[in-house]
Amino acid sequence: MADQTFPIPGTLDASRSRGAALLEWLHSWVVTVDHKKLGILYIVYALFFLLVGGVEALVIRIQLAIPHNHFVSPELYNEMFTMHGTTMVFLVGMTFVFGFANYLVPLMIGARDMAFPRLNAFSFWMTAFGGLLLYFSFIGGFGLYGMGSAPDVGWWAYAPLTAKAFSPGHNTDYWALALIVAGFGTLGTAINVIATIISMRCRGMTLFRMPLFVWLMLVVSSLTLITITPLTAAQIMLIIDRYLGGHFFDTQAGGSAVVWMHFFWIFGHPEVYVLVLPAFAIANEIIPVFSRKAIFGYPAMVSASVAISFVSLTVWAHHMFTVGMTSVSNAFFVLSTMMVGIPTGIKIFNWVATMWGGKIRFATPMLFCTAFVVQFLVAGLTGIMLSVAPWNWQLHNSYFVIAHFHYVLVGAIVFCIFAAIYYWFPKVTGRMLSEKLGKWHFWLFFIGFHVTFDTMHFVGILGMPRSIYTFEPDRGWNTLNMIISAGGIIQAIAVLIFVWNMIDSYLHGPIAGNDPWDAWTLEWSTPSPPPSYNFATDPVVHSRRPLWDLKHPNDPDWKYER
């Protein structure tokens, strides 16, 4: 195919030397403004940091496998859990979100590119260099001599630990500056996604005919606008404190450490929804296709997503019950947090109702999505438990909290990201991923996940606090910690199988064709991989499932939709 967007080495011009061809190929990726190439760059970047963050998690788990372990020093341990959190949230979660949004939103709404292609490229490279700056910290400062100067103040970077007196050197500065840079990239992409969805839809694609994926990306991007910016503001204050001698978080001069906590969690809690709503978006596309039914309750899904984004802005201080707020604020944040359960409950019921009575095909994407629904429900239930202030006082900063939010971040988000890669890999590369390796990946990861994170709840209830680099052998945590670490190894093996599957299938996988899953949204009407212009003629849509209408001209959806 002459209009391939995904270069295959065999198609390179043979008349020039391999070196020159390679250089040209690299150059085409660096200067690209094509939303599909940028989407691929985002996702490859996120996958790379997923592996890096995973290795950091393994270091943490090896250190905690037995009491009094000396695998890493306390200082390196602090750097490991800080970098693990920061990497997974900002360099993996956010980049996956915007990678999928970049690749899929224009294809799904029948557009030829994003609204601002050059802003798109600029945003990606800002994010990319933010990540590089963060990891440069390992060799920056005193360099590899000693421990490097990687951030070591936790991904929440509470004051006054970040003050010059307690965090000399540049560890905290790398954290703040890298995230400010990456944050501007995120802001640029969020603006771009909103403008694309509002202004670039093809004819007939009214707001209520958009795929739910696109709806959720609109909600996520809008939420990002007011979520990532408070963090940028707070980090600018932190930099002012550290470099210009300011007093924002300097308690000796009247500043307040609690204000930092408020500012951080005003960012930090909606951020969780910025990460989890795309997981919902992916499930909204995959579950109907593999249940052979249209999504149940489309308007309810849209309103629930919008409701989640609004409620999520009012719950931040449930991270701070132990700080000692007034009982009125405690009660407010307990109730607002519990309210999140209503729209998310609507969603879970709708997914189950979509599967109910469907002809379910348990291909790998559907396996991951099914596990997601169950695990997200459990995560929601422990969330309701933690939202009760007295219960929270008992378990705050314990491994119960770690287990709860990893159930969301891994059990929901990572599972859906895997589902999305299995689902859209054929569209992006033109080749199917191996189902056999996919099943191995799923079951190993599923087992490893539950071994690790189910057990973590118990060790948390037994009182093990987070962020400790080792523990005493007489606490009764020994066996449980060994089990948790073993689960981590199982997950690592599953991820290695996944990486091998991607490489092997990219080179030798069966050819996918345009529409391997018999799906209904517009991206499956293009060749795999799509040409750089996406659609030869601008599509016109008449319902929420334009490809269904094409495949079933006698029974089109627009006859029934209102």
Added chain:
Amino acid sequence: MSTIPIFADENWRLPSRGRVAMLSLIIGESAIFTIFVVAYVYYIGRSTFGPTPQILDVPWFNTVCLLSSSISILFAEHAIEHGRIRAFGAWWALTMLLGIVFLAGTAIEWKRLIYTDGLSIRTNLFGTTFYSLVGLHATHVVVGLVMLSLVMIFTLFGRVDRRHAERIQVLSLYWHFVDAVWVVVFTVVYLVGR
């Protein structure tokens, strides 16, 4: 798709992507300013030593200049829409002039605060919050002026015409936003907080 009867509205019109993007940017920027305003308000009267907000003079002249620049840019938008390039250039230049006067006023105010009253960003909590909030706004004025002067240069070289009306209006949205933020900053810092 031609086999399916066309129901789509023949007049398929969507909002301008420039306006949508600028409004999104403004929402994001508002969140940044909100955080700084909240910090300022929360820390009022919490400085343990040094000068207090009572040393501030209300910058009425500055404020009038900046707010009237919002009116002059409106006239400029109106002029370019009707293709009156000379009038556009004149109103645009006036807008820039008013912006520059505002910045100069801020510079004079800061010089007095630093050299006469001894208030710098590191003096006390009031200095930290005051300079960062007012400075954040001034930074936005500077960014706005840079973009305004780009348009001015293109206008002087005769490269701006009626077709650019929409882009000019999108840029003006930003300038209006900078003025609107000043209303908030002015009220909080000079009227309520003093």
